[in-house]
Amino acid sequence: MVPNKRITIADIARLAGVSPGAVSFALNNRPGVSDATRKRILAIADEHGWVPNSAARALVGSHVGVIGLVVERPARSLGAEAFFTDLISGIQSGLTASGAAMQMRVVRDFDDEVATYRAWHSSKQVDGVIVLDPREDDPRLDLISQLRLPAIVIGSHPAEAGRPPAVWMDDAAAAHIVFDYLYALGHRHIDYVAGPEEFEHTRLRAEVLRSLAEDGVTSNITFTDFSAGRAATVTRQLLSGRSVPTAIVFDNDVMAVSGLRVALEMGVSVPTELSIASFDDSVMAGLVSPSITCLSRDTFELGELAASRLLQQIESTEPIESIPGPTSTLAVRESTSPPRISRER
Template sequence: MSTGAVGMVRTASRRVVGVEPFFMEFIAGAEEVLTEDGLSVLLAVVVDEAAELAMYARWAAAGTVDAVMVTNVLVDDPRPALLAELGVPAVAVGAWDGPPPLPSVRADDAAAMSAVAEYLLGLGHRSIAHVTGPATYLHTRNRVTTLDRVCEARGVVPVTVEGDYSDLAGARITRALLTDAEPPSVIVYDNDVMAVAGLHVAQELGIAVPADLSLVGWDDSALCQLTLPPLTTMTLDVHLLGRLVGAAVLATLAGSPPQDQPVVPARLSIRGSTAEPAAGR
């Protein structure tokens, strides 16, 4: 008998969950498909990985959910094995090679970051900073290694600083980068919230965007188009990602064998926050 729920656990501070538009848009896309079969998303917000694993165990013991959507796939992720042991069907939001076998829906982060890097290097930037999400996330590692690889081929060494997707981290890291003795000419952020916070810091410091500093966001929520200047960003159809994951959940519950879904395409949307670096940068 169906519980009517598909679980999703978000491991982050409640502040991050409250300000980040990505997951609400993702859930909206997933529910658009899941509701066709009478299902909805049950969201739990926890503080760390141990609490997330404990939540899955409680859900399994109580029969709370029909399936789980595993977000932010980790390097050496323990969750697929636990869910298989608990007998809870699951779909990974992100690349997963197994074992155990698990259907997955993902964006091509390597191709996306390669496009960003080629664009910025083509503009002439040689001092590039990258403000990432948590380093334990597989997509963070893929973006970092891709940026390093593309830049290395041009003799450029980017600076990487780990963030947590929050506005506070975006502001704090940006302030440190811009007040350094050798500030970057461009900063790439792994989500829009950190990018918007970074833009505000640049404006507070009297640094003109894009004349003196270029900024690039990621995911392309409405935030990016409401700033002044509008932010150049990597555009990902998050709603489509949610729909594809919802469809993969329904297929899994119907007994389909695990199989990867189509990769969600991403494209670079060039707006007013990027330009050639200022002379001497």
């Protein structure tokens, strides 16, 4: 055999002294060969590092052993977000037992994401996909359903009829955990530096804050691109107005750290003059000074659940049920306290 040449089923058949059909039965754990022959074939395949040819399997309608994940975020800032680091690690952990791999693509916008799903489906590159950041009346979910591409949505509620199943977390309830805590501390001017407005979880969080107007809370909501630079700009603007907030909540830990830095640069004491909180937790949020109060949830477990559910959906001929994801708790740290100094200008 030529060194470094990919071993084929025909090669294994020759070495084992059996037909290629017998090798196929053994490698795919199908009946038709004796236990002794199966063990001999598997030992030869393992010895020579045989792996299935994904392209060939796709042509005959078999699984290719790959799932897809598309992320619409600025590529420069993606690596800094602990949420994605933990989520991707969890997904990989959830795939380990099956031997499946993950193909990830970072895209610039919504149209690129839709084009990616179409390309993956037409070329049979993936068996299914995990969908992030659902929108209201999300056309991606309609497309995925039309393509009959197995999918799991990481979202804010169970799937509607005819939509892919979800691993979901109640983002409205989670928002209440953060905003109600600040309200209980005595804050009545709470601003929210959010991600893109079209994302469902962002909209739900904003609606919860707006609802506190009935209880006398003044608020400003600014939608951004999740980046540290944009968070810094918005924080500087909020702290430079005539009436500044006593608390600011950021959509992720990177934005919160950026906002904290701006506040300290401007001579605003945290938490004496300004409380800061985040909807994403991370090691970084706990190490900065003052450490940042965050909504905490097991994002690694979320990734594991999404991966395992997607593998189940790939094997099922019917839509599986949506399931709740990890529960959210509030990690209270040094960056929040009752408002003690008014900063009216």
